[in-house]
Amino acid sequence: MTATGKPGAPKRPASLQMIADHLGLSAAAVSRVLNGAPAAKSIPKPTQDRILAAAKQFNYRPNVLARSLRRGHSMTVGVLLPEVSEGYATLVLAGVEQALLQAGYVFYLVSHHHQAERVENAQTMFVERFVDGIVAIDTVLARHTELPTITVSCPDEQEGMTNIVLNHRRAAELAIDHLSGLGHREIAFIKGQAFSSDTEPRWQAIRHAASRAGITVDPLLVASLEGDSPTHEPGYFAAQRLLASGSSFTALFTFNDVSAIGAIRALREAGLRVPQDVSVVGFDDVQSAAFQNPGLTTVRQPLKTMGMLAAETLVQRIAAPPEHPAPKQLVIDPEFVVRESTCPPAPRRKT
Template sequence: MPRPKSGTALRSRKASGQRVSLKSLAEHLGLSQAAVSLVINRSPGAKSIPLRTQELIRQAARELNYRPNHLARSLRQQRSYTIGVVVPEISEGYAALVMSGIEDHLLQEGYFYFVVSHRHRDELIEEYPLLLQQRAVEGLIAVDTAITGAAQIPLVAVSGHREVPGVTNIVLDHARAATLAMEHLTKLGHRQIAFIKGQEFSSDTAIRWESVRHAAQALGVKINDRQVGQLEGESSSPVLGYQVTKKLIASGEAFTALFAFNDISAIGAIQALREAGRQIPRDVSVVGFDDIQSAAFQNPALTTVRQPLREMGMLAAETLLRRIAAPPEADYPKEIVVQPELICRASTGAAPR
């Protein structure tokens, strides 16, 4: 049974800013590094070490405030307990909500994560996954970003829509989302509906527009091309929605409702409509998409199709960790579909007669 050396070493070490290493801890205990490591990690190999000694080791570790160097451990174990998150931009409502869901699950499981934002620059979208892999992340989550190269590590995409080998896509049921919004508007009597499509680079743009066209057709609503605008520019400000709505108004085509690509653009659209003298929802009803935090606190409060963004983030993290734990050749889900919800607030109303 080992006995710790005099308390002096302990105190001096505590006083000095020196970090305690396994080596110094083992020396202080008069044991080998191996023994200490086994006990600290509660490895199966520690079962031959008497409880008395184990207790001594743990106590010394506590007193010396020993904290294993995570880098060294990761290197040896080939496990970093770290993942990478790639987002277009951090300051935006969308990404922030998804990230907060991701974080929730990850930290709970002892994982940390790196965030990088590419701001839609292609070379960064290429480079960041490589840089992250160089930093030994065990998996990637891409938010609203089309990762190009097949990754050698598990990858979960939130709102990605490409079928890439090795990727799990977490996607909204866009057909249902479009139907919810369009049914809501048609039930209110709207027939002349304007639309704002997303930017070309947004991974949701194509599928969402496709879904809207289907839903419109199913409901017998004709889409007038001159009542369809598209967001342009990389900023995530309502200004984009404002500008495109100005154009829609200027085109002179009458519409009684507008279905925007997202809440941000819906907010800009409302501003533009109001400046043109249209009251919301008396003259024009507006439906947003996403249900970001501030949607509920617009004036009028925004009717919107809610994406469960936080849940999607949690789901992404959960799925990723499951894939990391599974053997590399194991099967994995190609797609996970989540359901939208229509949140009826005050920006929609009966169509004017």
């Protein structure tokens, strides 16, 4: 006899009512036991054992989605990020994943590659799949759904959203003060792509920090990453353009560690030593930064911590009453990690 009660019929999961009928018990009693409800403690142990045995016999599987929706939550979250690759977004995602798993949530992940249509389609999909909230990492959201939303390094503040951001001014000061403290005055810069949420605030912070240190930013010594490749190539080509400008520099501050690694390759191909001829400072402190040759001096963003904070804040928002005010911004301070890719500039030769 199958769960359908018909010989030869395909086996399918039984319902609570079918198990209750089989045992001669109420569906409410069966539900309490199989769902682990506190009220199940009042049911005698032998009866609980019979219910559990029947559930196994009839291949019972609880409808988790239906049960969670009855409680008001699906226990799922939508996550948006540009791409999954070494660097910023993946480290933030690791923190998001860890915190959500600890809270009993699972998530849908969408990589949008900076395509506005994919972002909007993903938001619609999340709503249709009854997610409880959204985490958006370095993602421009053209519209705000009614779902609780936490953003990480997103440029636009929207009502009801909480944005987790790095203290860019402090980050720039740490890097510029380190280089100027070593004696560097001719510093080149590699900016991020226009689509990156961090590009403009970080560049403004760098200009402020340079002015504060009495360092002039030479337009010829500023290059931008081009294209949307998450590889080392954009940094490599940006460094080549800086070298082709003909302006000399003794230090280079890059938009991120991935571009710094590409830039070091270009500097070496040009016959320059790092750090003896050009000191290089990165940004992010990705896992491979410490294992480069030389080890990369960098501004450390606590990326995993930022991801965990985003997920934890979202879970709190989901549980809070709708009228509970949400903070607009949570600011995280960076650290500075000194390794072997920076040193004082070489003394100038007398002519």
